[in-house]
Amino acid sequence: MTADRTESEPAATTDSSRTVAEIAIVGGGLAGSLAAAVLARAGHRIALIDKRAVYPDEFRVEKIGGPQLAMLGKLGFREALQNAACRYDRVLNIREGKVIDVSVGQAYGFPYADLVAMARSQMPDPSSLIVDEVTAISCSDDLQHVELASGRHVTARLVVLATGMAGVLGYKLGIRRRVLAERHSVSFGFTIARRDGRPFDFEALTCYGERTADGIDYLSLFPVRVGMRANLFMFRDPTDPIMRELRREPEATVLRLLPGLQPYLGDFSVIDRVQNWVMDLTVVEAHLQPGVVLIGDAFQTNCPAAGTGVARLLVDVDRLCTEYAPRWLTTSGMGREKISQFYSDRDKVAADEQSLKMARFRQALTSRDDIGWDVRRRLHFLRRSLTHRVDQMHPGWLGRVRGALRA
Ligand SMILES: Cc1cc2nc3c(=O)[nH]c(=O)nc-3n(C[C@H](O)[C@H](O)[C@H](O)COP(=O)(O)OP(=O)(O)OC[C@H]3O[C@@H](n4cnc5c(N)ncnc54)[C@H](O)[C@@H]3O)c2cc1C
Known part of the structure; x- marks a missing residue:
């Protein structure tokens, strides 16, 4: 049996107990769903398998902007994102109650489940999603076999493992997770509103921690559709x-930790x-195996404060789904030499290295209280604040200087 594609087969072929596809994507979070949509839109026969029909209300990334938007645009998701998320363009950045600077540029806020739903909605054939739990995968240089809890099977030439932080399937394949930093960070997510029902005076705001001992x-x-979303990122036990x-008392505790916020939030x-x-x-570790490739959090986890999770998974999706997987399918076999590319x-x-570097940097900038980091922290915020002030006094000045230097 082979799973080679023929022109007359637009989607994965399915009978009551077996699905045959070119690529089986296990895990339909953001990484797996984007990968599925990119590959299916390019005409590949894919099967996306997730244990849940709808991603649950779980706290993951809730905002994206900057280079991540450019990459989503390159992959063809920009319009769908705009329809699914809440746009904002200016972020007021403050520390100890004072404005550091203002970030200007398009960004979007959303519940993660909506982002995943957006990605899944971009698959041309909704029946490519199989709602089932994958219980085992066996891989080889040729065909891969995926077993589902319902007793069904999926056969494919390539398995993309996008199961996020759930490591069981990888573990069964002999893939281990090396812990680089245990309990590295703690994140809180909640939604706020003013008690008088009026909108906040800012579009978006970032408030940096005031004392290293707080670990904030x-x-x-x-903004998200239902109100003002809050993501609090900490490095603390x-x-x-x-x-x-x-x-228990988020309002009072947030204001105790970040007293400079009070005038901006009101009641x-x-x-x-x-x-x-x-x-x-x-x-x-031990992930280089024939027939299977890991992407997103399944490959490496990220520090939420560093905001690199989406950037990493977008690079994974882009490189795998627009370059390597299409090329691998044009020749027989799916051995290690292909996967290692x-x-x-x-x-x-x-992108993987940058994510780890940023994780360590954010932790040190937040918590280290030795003299070296104290100076670095002061300089970090002073530089941002001076750059902002100069640019406010002479709009575009800095950009022109930088442009001239580049030229
Ligand atoms: C609290 C928090 C805040 C974050 N904030 C940011 C941020 O601000 N910026 C940023 O860039 N990144 C952030 N991240 C990181 C970002 O959310 C993740 O990198 C990204 O969501 C990973 O997506 P994924 O598709 O790899 O995994 P997931 O979204 O976890 O998807 C895994 C999928 O696999 C499925 N699955 C697992 N096992 C099986 C199985 N056996 N059978 C079938 N299906 C299975 C699950 O149901 C799930 O749908 C944050 C993460 C957290 C936890």
């Missing part, structure tokens, strides 16, 4: 009593459940 990197406030206080309340997440930094891709390696 920043609180990011940005997750067993510290402050975690319980943040869950506000948290209008939904406070979610929180403790993140380990991990990377896989993706893992050693220059852009992928750079």
Whole structure:
């Protein structure tokens, strides 16, 4: 049996117990769903398998902007994102109650489940999504076999493992997760509104921590459809009593930790459940195997404060789905030498390294209280603030200087 594609087969072929596809994507979070849409739109026969028909209300990335938007545009998701998310263009950045600078540029806020739904909606054939749990995968140089909890099977030439932080399937294949930093960061997510029902005076706002002992990197406030979303990123022992206080009395605790926020928020309340997440930094080992390739969090986890998770997974999706996988399918076999091309891709390696570098930088900038980092921290914020002031006095001045220097 082969799973080679013929022109007359637009989607994966299915009978009651078996689906045959070119590529089986296991895990339909953001990475897997984007990969599925990109590959299916290019005409590949794919099967996207996720245990849940709809991504649940779980706290993951909730805003994107900058280079991530450009990459989503390149992959053809920009318009769908605009329809699914809430746009904002200016972020007021403050520390100790004072304005540091203003970030200008398109960004979008959303619940993660909506982002995943957007990506899945871009698959030309909705029946490519199989709602089932994958229980086992067996891989070889030729065909891969995926077993589902329902007893069904999927056969494909390539398996893309996009199961996020769930490591069971990888583990069964002998793929291990190396923990680089246990309990590296803690993140809180909740939605706020003013008690008087009026909108906040800012479109979006980032408030940086005031004291290293608090371990607060920043609180990011940005619009989503139902209100103003808050993401609080911390580097602090997750067993510290402050975690319980943040869950039980989020308003008072946030203001105690970030007193400079008070004038910007006024009288506000948290209008939904406070979610929180403790993140380990991990990377896989023994992953170079025939027939299977790992992307997104399944390959490496990220520090939420560094905001590199989406950037990384977009590079993974772009490189794998627009370059390597289409090329691999044109010749027989799916051995290690093919798979290793993706893992050693220059852009992928750079994005993975950058993510770890940023994770360490954010932690040090937030928490290190030795003299070297104290000076660095002061300079970091001073530089931003001076650059902003100069640019406010002479709009475009800095850009022109930089342009002239580049030329
Ligand atoms: C609290 C938090 C805040 C974050 N904030 C940011 C941020 O601000 N910026 C940023 O860039 N990144 C952020 N990140 C990181 C970002 O959210 C992740 O990198 C991204 O969501 C990973 O997507 P994924 O598709 O790899 O994994 P997931 O979204 O976790 O998807 C995995 C999928 O696999 C499915 N699955 C697992 N096992 C099986 C199985 N056996 N059978 C079938 N299906 C299975 C699951 O159902 C799920 O749908 C944050 C992460 C967290 C936790």
